[in-house]
Amino acid sequence: MTRADVARYAGVSTAVVSYVLNGGPKNVAPLTRERVLDAVRVLGYRPNAAARALSMGSADMFGLLVHDNRSPFFAELCHALDQATADAGRSLLIVNSDRTQVPTADQIRDLASRQIAGLIIADVLTSGEQSVVHSLGIPAVVMGQFGETDDLHSVGVDFARGAREACEHLIGHGYRDIAFAGSAARYDERERGWREALSAARLPLGPLLHTPFGYQGGYDAAVELMRLPSLPRAVLAASDQIGIGMLAAFGERGVRVPDDIAVVSFDGTIAADFVWPRLTTAVQPLEQMAEVAVQLLTDPTASRHHRALFTHLRVRESCGCAAQHG
Amino acid sequence: MTRADVARYAGVSTAVVSYVLNGGPKNVAPLTRERVLDAVRVLGYRPNAAARALSMGSADMFGLLVHDNRSPFFAELCHALDQATADAGRSLLIVNSDRTQVPTADQIRDLASRQIAGLIIADVLTSGEQSVVHSLGIPAVVMGQFGETDDLHSVGVDFARGAREACEHLIGHGYRDIAFAGSAARYDERERGWREALSAARLPLGPLLHTPFGYQGGYDAAVELMRLPSLPRAVLAASDQIGIGMLAAFGERGVRVPDDIAVVSFDGTIAADFVWPRLTTAVQPLEQMAEVAVQLLTDPTASRHHRALFTHLRVRESCGCAAQHG
DNA sequence: CTGAAAGCGCTTACAG
DNA sequence: CTGAAAGCGCTTACAG
Numbered sequence: 001m002t003r004a005d006v007a008r009y010a011g012v013s014t015a016v017v018s019y020v021l022n023g024g025p026k027n028v029a030p031l032t033r034e035r036v037l038d039a040v041r042v043l044g045y046r047p048n049a050a051a052r053a054l055s056m057g058s059a060d061m062f063g064l065l066v067h068d069n070r071s072p073f074f075a076e077l078c079h080a081l082d083q084a085t086a087d088a089g090r091s092l093l094i095v096n097s098d099r100t101q102v103p104t105a106d107q108i109r110d111l112a113s114r115q116i117a118g119l120i121i122a123d124v125l126t127s128g129e130q131s132v133v134h135s136l137g138i139p140a141v142v143m144g145q146f147g148e149t150d151d152l153h154s155v156g157v158d159f160a161r162g163a164r165e166a167c168e169h170l171i172g173h174g175y176r177d178i179a180f181a182g183s184a185a186r187y188d189e190r191e192r193g194w195r196e197a198l199s200a201a202r203l204p205l206g207p208l209l210h211t212p213f214g215y216q217g218g219y220d221a222a223v224e225l226m227r228l229p230s231l232p233r234a235v236l237a238a239s240d241q242i243g244i245g246m247l248a249a250f251g252e253r254g255v256r257v258p259d260d261i262a263v264v265s266f267d268g269t270i271a272a273d274f275v276w277p278r279l280t281t282a283v284q285p286l287e288q289m290a291e292v293a294v295q296l297l298t299d300p301t302a303s304r305h306h307r308a309l310f311t312h313l314r315v316r317e318s319c320g321c322a323a324q325h326g
Numbered sequence: 327m328t329r330a331d332v333a334r335y336a337g338v339s340t341a342v343v344s345y346v347l348n349g350g351p352k353n354v355a356p357l358t359r360e361r362v363l364d365a366v367r368v369l370g371y372r373p374n375a376a377a378r379a380l381s382m383g384s385a386d387m388f389g390l391l392v393h394d395n396r397s398p399f400f401a402e403l404c405h406a407l408d409q410a411t412a413d414a415g416r417s418l419l420i421v422n423s424d425r426t427q428v429p430t431a432d433q434i435r436d437l438a439s440r441q442i443a444g445l446i447i448a449d450v451l452t453s454g455e456q457s458v459v460h461s462l463g464i465p466a467v468v469m470g471q472f473g474e475t476d477d478l479h480s481v482g483v484d485f486a487r488g489a490r491e492a493c494e495h496l497i498g499h500g501y502r503d504i505a506f507a508g509s510a511a512r513y514d515e516r517e518r519g520w521r522e523a524l525s526a527a528r529l530p531l532g533p534l535l536h537t538p539f540g541y542q543g544g545y546d547a548a549v550e551l552m553r554l555p556s557l558p559r560a561v562l563a564a565s566d567q568i569g570i571g572m573l574a575a576f577g578e579r580g581v582r583v584p585d586d587i588a589v590v591s592f593d594g595t596i597a598a599d600f601v602w603p604r605l606t607t608a609v610q611p612l613e614q615m616a617e618v619a620v621q622l623l624t625d626p627t628a629s630r631h632h633r634a635l636f637t638h639l640r641v642r643e644s645c646g647c648a649a650q651h652g
Numbered sequence: 653c654t655g656a657a658a659g660c661g662c663t664t665a666c667a668g
Numbered sequence: 669c670t671g672a673a674a675g676c677g678c679t680t681a682c683a684g
Contacts, residue, residue: 002677013655018679025680029653046439050379051677054660059376061419061440068405070596075401079394082422091440093387094420096408113372114387114417215600244600251602270396274541274570275601276577328661339671344663351664355669377661380676 003047010039021047053115061091062297063111063138066122068098071214071241072269073284077122077143080290088294090117097123105132112136118297121152124186139300141293144284146189148306153296155289155307159266162282162311163193166264167236169280169313171201173320175234175262178203181221181246182238184210190238190266206232211242218245225261226253234262234319240272243279243318258320268314278316285309329373336365347373379441387417388623389437389464392448394424397540397567398595399610403448403469406616414620416443423449431458438462444623447478450512465626467619470610472515474632479622481615481633485592488608488637489519492590493562495606495639497527499646501560501588504529507547507572508564510536516564516592532558537568544571551587552579560588560645566598569605569644584646594640604642611635 007014012032019026020036028036039045053059062085066074078094085092093116097104108129111119119133119140130150133140141153148154170178180194191208198205209224211217218241225231226249237243243265250257257263257277265272268283288309296302315321333340338358345352346362354362365371379385388411392400404420411418419442423430434455437445445459445466456476459466467479474480496504506520517534524531535550537543544567551557552575563569569591576583583589583603591598594609614635622628641647 004677014678015655015657015680016653019654022679027653032653046435048380048677049440050376050385051660052679053376054374054380054662054676055678055680057660069395069408070398070401070405072396072398072401072597075396075398078404078420079396079422082395082420083425086421086425086428091419091421091436093417094404094408095412095417096405099409099412102412109372110417114375215596219600244597248600248602248604270541271398271570271597274545274574276574278574330661340662341664341671341673342669345670348663353669358669374661377676378663380660380678381662381664383676 001043001045003045006036006039006043006045009043010035012036057115058117059115060089061093061114061116062118062120062294063114063116064092064094064120064122065097065104065107065111066094067096067124069094069096072271073239073241073267074122076269076286077290080286081120081293083287084290084294088298090294105129108132108136112138120293120297125149139297141296143289143293146186151304153293153302153304155292155296155309157284157289157311158308159189160193160196162266162284162313163190163236163238164197165193165311165313166266166280166282167194167197168201169315169319170234170236170262170264171197171203173234173262176203177206177232177234179206179209179225179232179235180238181209181211181218181225181235181242183213183217188238190236194236206235213239213241215241215245215248218242219249220245222246222249226250226255231255231261234258234264237263237265240265240267240269240279240281243281244271244275247275247277247279247318258318262320263318265318266311268311273316277318280316280319280321281314282311283314284311327369327371329371332362332365332369332371335369336361338362383441384443385441386415387419387440387442388444388446388620389419389421389440389442390446390448391421391423391430391433391437393422395420395422398597399565399567399593400448402595402612403616406612407446407619409613410616410620414624416620431455434458434462438464446619446623451475465623467622469615469619472512477630479619479628479630481618481622481635483610483615483637484634485515486519486522488592488610488639489516489562489564490523491519491637491639492592492606492608493520493523494527495641495645496560496562496588496590497523497529499560499588502529503532503558503560505532505535505551505558505561506564507535507537507544507551507561507568509539509543514564516562520562532561539565540567541571541574544568544573545575546571548572548575552576552581557581557587560584560590563589563591566591566593566595566605566607569607570597570601573601573603573605573644584644588646589644591644592637594637599642603644606642606645606647607640608637609640610637
C-alpha cells in the first residue's frame with residue numbers, strides 16, 4: 001500500500017524504492033532494482049501523488065484555463081492537450097473561465113494552490129490576470145492567440161497567412177466581392193489576412209462584419225449580410241462556428257451555398273465536415289500545437305518567443321469546388 | 327506562504343489556523359478567528375492542496391472518465407460537470423479513454439493514485455474495469471447509461487420515455503413509416519421507446535439502422551436509408567450527432583428535410599439549433615444531471631439506485647413543424 | 653550502492 | 669478555547 005510496504009517486501013529502504021521508481025537521483029544495483037520492481041508488481045503498489053506533490057513542491061498536473069470547453073475548437077483542443085499531457089505522464093485539470101460569478105484571477109490562484117506544474121491558457125487574459133500568473137511563478141503557455149503575450153510562452157497559428165490563403169482560394173474561384181465575418185473584440189489577424197489578399201489582388205474590400213464567435217454570431221452576421229442591398233459573392237468566416245451559423249441562416253432564407261454565396265471558414269473542426277455543404281476551412285494543427293505547448297511547459301530552458309505554426313486549407317464544397325466525397 | 331507564517335502573524339498555533347480555515351473540528355473564539363482571517367488576507371495565504379490531500383487521504387478533486395470530450399454531448403457534459411464541481415469547491419481531472427494504447431483500467435488506477443475524492447464515469451466500462459473501480463474503493467457515479475450499473479451510483483435520463491415522446495410527435499405529424507438510427511453496441515433504450523410508440527399506435531416498425539454514434543455514423547445511416555426501395559417518411563436518431571450526420575447526407579443528395587423525410591434526434595446539444603433545418607430533439611437536462619452526480623459523490627449516505635431524469639422535447643423545424651424563430 | 657533521517661505543509665487526536 | 673506534537677507518504681541531501 002505505501003512505499004514502506006514495498007521496501008519491507010523487497011528488503012530495502014524506502015529511499016531505494018524511490019530511486020528505482022524515479023530513476024534517480026541515485027543508482028541502484030541491477031539485482032536490487034529487480035527485487036524492488038517485483039515487490040511493486042506483487043503488491044500492486046501505486047505511489048501516492050499527493051505525497052509526491054508535497055515533497056516535490058509540484059504536482060504532475062497541468063492546469064488548463066479555457067473560456068468554454070463546449071465550443072468545438074476548444075473541445076478539440078482540450079482533447080489534444082489531454083493526449084499530450086498524458087503522453088508526458090501528467091494529468092489535466094480543466095477549468096472553464098466562463099462563470100461570471102468567479103473572477104478568473106481566483107481560478108488561477110486556485111489552480112496554483114493545487115500545485116500544478118504548469119498552466120495552459122486557451123483564453124484571453126486581462127493584464128491583471130496575466131500579472132497574477134506572473135506573481136504566482138507558474139510556467140505558463142498561451143494558446144491560440146495572435147502573438148507574444150507579455151513574456152509567457154505562446155503557441156498559435158499564423159492566422160494572417162491562413163486567412164490570406166483562404167481568401168486567395170476564394171479569389172481563385174473568380175469571386176470579386178468577398179466579405180469577412182469575425183470578432184471585433186481585439187484586432188483580428190484573420191481580418192488582416194483578408195485585407196492583404198484582397199489588396200494584393202487589387203480587389204475592393206467587401207463587407208466587414210464584426211460579430212461574436214460562436215454559432216449565434218455567425219447566424220446574426222449572415223442575417224446582416226442578407227440585409228445588404230446586394231449579397232456579396234463570398235464570405236470568409238473567422239471560425240467554423242461562425243461559418244456553420246451562417247449556413248443555418250442562409251439555409252433558413254433559401255440562400256444557396258456556394259451558388260449564391262460561397263463560404264470559407266477557419267479552424268478545421270470535425271463538425272465542418274458534417275454540414276451541407278461541407279465547409280472549406282483553414283485547419284489548425286491541434287495535435288502539434290498541443291505537443292509544443294506541453295513541451296514548452298516541460299522544458300525549463302525553452303525560450304519565450306511566440307511559436308506560430310501553419311494552417312492548411314482543407315478544400316470542400318462550401319467554396320464552390322466540386323464535391324469530393326470523404 | 328505557509329500555515330506557519332499565518333500562525334506566527336496572527337500569534338496563534340497552526341492548529342487554530344486550520345480550525346478557522348476548515349470551520350472545525352474545534353471552535354475558535356470570535357476574536358481569534360478575526361485575527362487569523364486578517365492574517366490570511368494580509369499575507370495572501372492559500373493552503374497547499376497537496377499537503378491537505380496527503381493529510382486527509384483525499385484530494386478535493388473529482389476524476390472524470392469520458393470516452394471523447396470532443397463529441398458535443400460530452401463536451402457539454404464536461405462543462406456542466408466543471409460548473410457543478412467548482413460550485414462544490416472541487417476541481418475536475420478530465421481523462422479521455424479513447425486512447426487505444428492505454429488500458430482504461432490503468433487510467434482509473436492513475437486517477438486513484440492522485441487521490442481523487444470521486445470518479446465520474448461518462449463512458450461504458452467493461453466489467454473488469456468496473457471491478458477495478460470497486461477494488462480501489464473510490465466513490466463513483468456512472469452518467470448517461472441506461473440503468474443500474476453494478477452497485478455504483480448512476481444518473482441518466484429516461485431514454486425510453488424520451489424516445490417514445492419523440493416518436494409520438496412524429497406520429498402526430500401523420501407519419502406512418504418511421505425509421506430508427508441508433509447504436510447496436512448494447513441494447514438501446516431509445517430503440518425500445520421507438521418500438522413502443524409505434525406499436526401503441528398500431529404502426530409497423532420502420533427500418534432499423536444500427537450505426538456508430540457520431541457524425542459519420544449518422545451520415546452512413548442516411549446513405550443506407552436512401553438505398554432502400556422507398557425512403558421512410560421520418561427517422562428518429564439516437565443522438566444529435568447522428569441527426570446532423572444524416573442531415574449532411576440528405577443535403578448532399580438533395581433529399582429535403584422535413585419534406586421528403588422528417589428527422590428528430592436526441593440530446594439537445596447546442597449544435598442542433600444551428601443546422602438547417604434546426605433539429606427537433608429530446609433535450610437531456612445536463613446541468614441537473616451534473617448537480618445530482620456531484621451531490622451523490624459528496625454525500626456518503628446517498629443510496630445506490632439509478633436516478634433517471636426526464637428529457638423534454640424541443641420542437642423545431644426538422645420534424646415538419648412550422649419554423650419558429652429563436 | 654544503500655540506509656537513517658529530516659522535511660514538505662497540512663490535519664487532528666490528545667492535553668491542558 | 670488553544671497548543672505541542674504525531675502522522676500522512678513521499679524525496680533527497682547526508683553518511684557510510
